[in-house]
Amino acid sequence: MYNTLLLLSALLFLILQSTLFQLIVWAPLQGAVPSLVFPLILFIGVHEHSLARGAALSFIIGYTTDLIGIAPIGLFSSTYVAIFLLARAIGLRFATQTALRQMGLTFPFTLAHSGLIIILLAIFGRDAYVPRTLYRFIFPHAVATSFISPFVFRFAQFIYITITPFQGNSKRIPF
Numbered sequence: 001m002y003n004t005l006l007l008l009s010a011l012l013f014l015i016l017q018s019t020l021f022q023l024i025v026w027a028p029l030q031g032a033v034p035s036l037v038f039p040l041i042l043f044i045g046v047h048e049h050s051l052a053r054g055a056a057l058s059f060i061i062g063y064t065t066d067l068i069g070i071a072p073i074g075l076f077s078s079t080y081v082a083i084f085l086l087a088r089a090i091g092l093r094f095a096t097q098t099a100l101r102q103m104g105l106t107f108p109f110t111l112a113h114s115g116l117i118i119i120l121l122a123i124f125g126r127d128a129y130v131p132r133t134l135y136r137f138i139f140p141h142a143v144a145t146s147f148i149s150p151f152v153f154r155f156a157q158f159i160y161i162t163i164t165p166f167q168g169n170s171k172r173i174p175f
Helices: 002-021 038-047 051-068 075-090 099-124 131-162
Strands: none
Touching: 002 038, 002 051, 002 131, 038 051, 038 075, 038 099, 038 131, 051 075, 075 099, 099 131
């Protein structure tokens, strides 16, 4: 049930993100469209107990992003799994308790993810000019994603608290 709700919320975030892209095109700062799914991947990486289940969720969310977006198939599915594993390896469970720390966690991870996307597009992409035109959107995208991340973390934490049963004497803080 928890995995299904995470996948459905990721699909909802993807649809909302594509709608935001159409609405924010007129903004004076180009590229300031947040990624609503990326903080969800970080949440899964920080809070998921099973490595296989978290990697599978990240892969499915990335593959759905590839299908809905215009990215080459496998681009986001591989990078989302890599970011999940990086967040899991670093183990930043303590860093996601306040909104400021969530934003501080999301910003460098978004920069790393965007850089990885541009590097992979430069290596495997058909057009060599695409990475050259996308590099200037990295910083506004990272700032916008970090500003929206506390809301996504709260939503994912709400799903986590509501759906998963309390186990033993573990005390979970809802927000």
